[in-house]
Amino acid sequence: MGLLKNKNFLFLLIGRIVTNIGDSIYYIAAMWLVYSLGGNAFYSGLAGFLTLLPVSLQFITGPFVDRWPVKRTLIITQVLQAILILIIPITYYFGVLTVQIVLIVMPIVAFIEQFAYPSQTKALPLILPKKDLLKGNSYFSFAYQGIDLVFNAAAGILVAFVGAVTLFLVDSVTFAVAAILFTLLKIPQTKEKTLLQNKGLKQGLKKYFFELREGFSIVFGSLMATFLIGSIVANFAIGGAMAILPAFADHLGGSEIYGFYLAAMSTGALVGALLANQMGKFRIGTFVILSFLFSSICWVFSSIVPWTFLGVLLFGIAWIPIGGTNVIFAATVQTVVPNHILGRVNTVSASMGTIAMPIGSLAGGYLASITNSTLIFALTGLGLALLSIIWFLHPRLRGLPKAEDLSPKAFGLDFDEELADQSN
Numbered sequence: 001m002g003l004l005k006n007k008n009f010l011f012l013l014i015g016r017i018v019t020n021i022g023d024s025i026y027y028i029a030a031m032w033l034v035y036s037l038g039g040n041a042f043y044s045g046l047a048g049f050l051t052l053l054p055v056s057l058q059f060i061t062g063p064f065v066d067r068w069p070v071k072r073t074l075i076i077t078q079v080l081q082a083i084l085i086l087i088i089p090i091t092y093y094f095g096v097l098t099v100q101i102v103l104i105v106m107p108i109v110a111f112i113e114q115f116a117y118p119s120q121t122k123a124l125p126l127i128l129p130k131k132d133l134l135k136g137n138s139y140f141s142f143a144y145q146g147i148d149l150v151f152n153a154a155a156g157i158l159v160a161f162v163g164a165v166t167l168f169l170v171d172s173v174t175f176a177v178a179a180i181l182f183t184l185l186k187i188p189q190t191k192e193k194t195l196l197q198n199k200g201l202k203q204g205l206k207k208y209f210f211e212l213r214e215g216f217s218i219v220f221g222s223l224m225a226t227f228l229i230g231s232i233v234a235n236f237a238i239g240g241a242m243a244i245l246p247a248f249a250d251h252l253g254g255s256e257i258y259g260f261y262l263a264a265m266s267t268g269a270l271v272g273a274l275l276a277n278q279m280g281k282f283r284i285g286t287f288v289i290l291s292f293l294f295s296s297i298c299w300v301f302s303s304i305v306p307w308t309f310l311g312v313l314l315f316g317i318a319w320i321p322i323g324g325t326n327v328i329f330a331a332t333v334q335t336v337v338p339n340h341i342l343g344r345v346n347t348v349s350a351s352m353g354t355i356a357m358p359i360g361s362l363a364g365g366y367l368a369s370i371t372n373s374t375l376i377f378a379l380t381g382l383g384l385a386l387l388s389i390i391w392f393l394h395p396r397l398r399g400l401p402k403a404e405d406l407s408p409k410a411f412g413l414d415f416d417e418e419l420a421d422q423s424n
Helices: 007-038 042-058 063-068 068-085 086-095 097-127 130-162 164-182 202-222 226-254 255-274 284-304 308-318 322-337 341-352 357-370 373-380 382-393 417-422
Strands: none
Touching: 007 042, 007 068, 007 097, 007 130, 007 164, 007 255, 007 284, 042 097, 042 226, 042 341, 042 357, 063 097, 063 341, 068 086, 068 097, 068 164, 086 097, 086 164, 086 308, 097 130, 097 341, 130 164, 130 255, 130 322, 164 382, 202 226, 202 341, 226 255, 226 341, 226 357, 226 373, 226 382, 255 308, 255 322, 284 308, 284 322, 284 373, 284 382, 322 341, 341 382, 357 373, 373 382
């Protein structure tokens, strides 16, 4: 509990929790609303594509995240999301709500999130010492997955009882509360460096594109690029699964089942996050190969077993390795990359890793609309098996050591440890 005595970390963590409540409610309500208004899985696939597209373009926001003050960015993003979310209940009240309006609002809110979450990640090494980063990321992941666990299930059930539109009103309030919490943050001025202050448009654009290229060169000139190979394959499958999940759940029983499957996913990722320290004691290459193959088997069987409860349980188990490796990789990158370029490095990695997700969402929704959602959901589980195979065939990935043995040199980075320490 020592970290929770750090008021800055506590405000950041609570703000993240409240933000995640809003995101959980928003995503489930929006996806179910689009599926209901549109009438088939194609529209939920299109919604997933439009929502995930900004995530794959997150690298564009990286230089801004590095340049803008973290606290101000966090506050503004929450206020904008609170206002935009209100469009849904307002248009519903006046009787003009259509699937097109929801499809417009969703990607705008998702684009704003691409400034919010990298800023939260960037804030961690500014307020925590290097030795506490793994624990801090575990708290972050615990908060994220724990909130998803509770509110994914709750939102799915509440959609059935009070309707998706009502949940958007609650969602707007959560973003407003998060904005208030972020105003309480105190970022040490000696650590946070804002770049490119009032240097003119031409010079500003030149600096922006320089920083953008720098982010790409760091990622693709290091071991991080090899991580992306398997991530692209897996995220294509995950994007397809998330798009057809409303139709798959509707076939099994309705919005409650949708919420349970999402809650199982969050539970599995949460358990993985809690076990990240233990997972880090194994060689990463061997662990990923074996655990993701096991996850793929659980995922496929979750879609074909005749008992819904067992299907939900297997789906949750499939997400345990994903939750653990996410924590390990996040903490490692924060340790080896200097903070003043961490935003662009994180956003480039996230963009490239998830670039196939919106395509998978669109493809999954379309294929489910012409075949059936159960078949496509089972096939998406094979994406994790492909990731396992790719890691097995790639010698550098297969030979990755334990997390504690990873260093800037192990990542193929040129940063010396002194520079990395100065950023923390």
